[in-house]
Amino acid sequence: MIEVLKFYSDPLLRKVDIELFKTYAFKDQFTVSAEESMDIFSLEKEELTYGEAIWSSIDQILKFINPDKDMVFYDLGCGTGRVCFFANIKYHLKAYGIDLLPTFINNAEKIKNKFSLEDVHFIKNNWLNFDFSNADIIYVAGTCLNDETLSELTNKLKSIKKNTYVISVSNELKSEDLSLVKSMYLPFSWGRANVFISIKN
Template sequence: MSRWNPLDQLKYQVISPLQEAWQAAKITNRYPQLAPVVKAYQALYPYAGASTSVSVNEREARGIEDDTLTYGETRWATFMELLPQLAVSPDDRFIDLGCGTGFLCFMMHAIYGIPATGVDLIQGFIENAEQVRQQLNWSQPRFQQGDFFELSFLPFSLIYATCTCFPDDVMAQLADKLAETEPGTRILTVTDLPEGDHLRLIRRIPAKFSWGPDHVYLSERI
């Protein structure tokens, strides 16, 4: 017997698939070079909620009970609309902290030709993203399984972090970690970073996410 109520069934069986088809068409119409990436991702994650299942199943299998890993995906179309705010240059290097499926890294590399790195604790996401990269025979992006706090942020000039479930102490830790980046580094987060001597908020931007309307915060290392 299904545990879903009729509204859940409508969302996951009708509305979500239509939304995903719409955003895939929107992405490939604007950036045709992403068509093979979209096709590969649709094969890996063929139904609404497939990516969430990867995260939930692995966390259960590994006994991980960490609310900071609660999965919420940035819609491809949402990220696409944010790109003009980043003023990307050919010399930039992009990293997605907690990259999930890694699609945003493929976007940055395919659209701008810059190196991109995705980091996530969920091994299944990393393996799937690497599978796509190898299938496409691309040298970029690169993906790494692990805790991004253990990485150096210094090589990167564009940083993205969803971080909606990070408690205040983890957000403070992230803000401190960003001090090691070069001045001029742009940081896009879905939770406002704590104020500090080395960070400046440039603007607050409305955006739509899988969990509903929200904002992203564009900050700069000063």
């Protein structure tokens, strides 16, 4: 409800959100994730557990960062792409969403094309194997990531540009290359979580 009151005055955000709602009305994103991760990985992979950010939380994070238009934003594990759509439409960022699950990427691409959103891109890949070193802002909802993946990610962040913002949910990514600039406690689909905003040294 809060999302509707706060963000539906923007016609494009409203239309994209209604399209997302229609896309997942028959089979919701939680079911898609549960079924597809089971099909593709043949057993339940805990790291693929689905949950979503709400727009007002992403808004608070991006308000704090105050990004320039056209900065490059990555959502590592983008799910339906809802965060990328928001970052592009509300903050005019070049948004890239990466996810392992084909249904999420195919549906997000259809919505991007339907509304001719040229600066939103969806990539079916494992972000651990993807080069995102052109990022200005990286967001990862890493609540379900295991210690091994978190450490691989932290290692991968050594190659990103100085001053890149790294936003991580639930788990702070600690390394000598990252300085924590802000922590917040914000609502997500599964409840409130700590959000850590760091900057690359």
